[in-house]
Amino acid sequence: MCARLVTAGLPEMADGGVLLTACVPSSNLAPLEAIKAKFGAQELSLVTLFVSPNADFDGLVAEAELSFPDTDVVACTTAGEISDIGYDEGQIIAVGFPASGFAASAMLIEAIDNLDAQPLIDQIALERVRLQERYQEMKEGFAFLIVDGLSLSEDTLTATISPALRDMPVFGGSAGDGTDFSETRVALNGKVAQTAAVLTLVRTKFRTRVFSLDHLVPTDEQMVVTEAVPEQRIVKQINAEPAAREYARIVGKDPEQLDRFTFASHPVVVRIGGSHHVRAIQQVNEKGELVFFSAIDEGMVLTVAKPQNMASHLRRKMAELSREATPVNILSCDCILRRIEAEQSQMGHELSSILSEHNVTGFSTYGEQIGPLHVNHTMSGVAIYRGNE
Template sequence: MDELIVITSHCGDPEMVVADLARKLSGRALAGGLIFCSHRFAKQPFARSLQNIVGQVPLVGCTSAGELSDRGYDEDSVVFIGFPADSFRMAIHCFDDLDRFDPAVGGQAIRVLASQMTRESLIVEGFVNQAALFLVDGLSHREELLAMTVQDALGKTLLVGGSSGDGMRFRETAVMVGGRFLHDAAVVVMLASRRPLRAFSAHHYLPGGDKMVVTAADPKERVVYEINARPAAEEYRRVAGGGPGPLDSAFFAAHPPMVRAGGNHYVRAIQSVNGDGSLTFYCAIDVGVVLTVGEPVDRLSQLEAMFDEIETEVGEIDHVIGFDCVLNRIDAESRQMSGAVSQLYSRRGVVGFNTYGEQFRAAHINQTLSGLAIGR
């Protein structure tokens, strides 16, 4: 069987990127493709040209907060992942106007999509392994509802994905579907294959001992005004043991708030500190939520062990489609280990993008490496 087709372009001119992809994809039969790109490109002409390259097969993607290419952490680039037609089938469903998303209607649409995939790919063609990828507008604030709805409709098929980014600007994120970049949208990608597929999610922190309780918040806007009945930013800094330096993305990445749910701890990452001393989060947050500050573990050793475990299950890995939180990248840079992480990702075949949040199963989470490992 053909390997996944992974192409990275650093051409600054979108027309040159398209020409480069067209040349490298010439004669290749695809079931579909993914595209992750820098937010700097002129989006709509670029999307139309990309779709023209692959013709009628599904092509989806999103803007990023950084890319994961064959050289690890990358930027100002375009990463294309093509699924060979001889070993994959791909179908998609797009949700737009997320402010009016109806869970009942959305769930039914995914059940129909999953049923068609099972009937056509599994029963007729013998593509016995399935997974679902998910891309969503990273500024939509609808990830939690969508992930729960889609995973419930998928049943045993696991969902994994990420929220689109735009560097660290937080102004204009987008999802690409059908030759267009869309705002306030999400897309579900059903994959079926004869190859082993393994969805996973991992973070690199353990919960600390000191507790923080959210005592005033705006859940809709994901803003926390008070922690322990004190101004949120001031109290978070105190509990995290921070000095007088700035509360910025590097500080948030190094001292991630964590919440306990279902017997496990998950990061509830902070996006920004506001002028009134409040904190804006990437994930759902509400009054009464109990947080602790995460402490880092040996990331490189943990990642090596995780990939070794995946290989024992799926055999030799072709590639890993990775959804890596942008705060992981910032923390790696702050700890002067981004080169080592990049080398590990490159050696393990991780390609994808840096996200504003990740989705795994029914949860929207932060500061993880989540992804889909594809065996040969």
């Protein structure tokens, strides 16, 4: 676990325009005191908290509202954390956005399983324009979306809000609950919610780059969803055969031994708009059906994907982000399936070293948001660069 509180980026910068991060064990009896002590007296425009399911989430966000009364505080539960040492567990990760370099506006979106789309689109569009006009000196911007990871509503939500964001790139993650898949929560300014999301619009004077990466290559092995319950993300049949049994046959596994390690190492993808996107399997239910992390429907053609070497791929992608300049900070949402695969392939330590080396902070998710899509088995994030050239 994280051995110390850390301040990310370059704290010696005169304008304070880097992210501040702190890592506190979930067992800490006074986590907000520790976080505030590390952040110091800087004025902040936004604080995000990525909270281990081991922590007292309700108590933490209530205390955070009192500790940062004039700042939006966004929080969610996690399926693991990314701290200064890379992959971590049992931590509270706090990220502070100094007001000298960032402006932010966050909104809680409730009942995302029954969206009233037009008023929401109008609200987001108006807030985006207001923020841009008020902070005209801040030329860059991005949106950060965290969603209840058990809401089954990420796909509809991302598709709904994307047009309102126009040229403001959006990324995010779905709140997790370790590997229990029991209870996931999000919060804004002390209010805890489920079947909800928090959308944060950010303007900054620093150059940013929103990205998404995955290390999966489609194979020639395909299967067709022939019976499904889309609203529950359940596939009953594949190729007119019981879903779990047919999937196991195709990937060469015992249908009685399917588990999260199988799903992480034998993912399936679907072709959308010329690109392949993962439709990750969460579990096999008691009926032998496959439960997915994201949208699924009858007639969908799924392709088995083959993973590349995760560490080599991540190192290459981090190098690409640093091609013109090195990011000061990277805020990241990383799928729980990547962490599971890393553990299974004994690459966890190497991946952690790469994440630490490139100053990546964030959390493990039940899915990722990028643009209008909800995806799985990816890392989405934003790289923030010191200069604004």
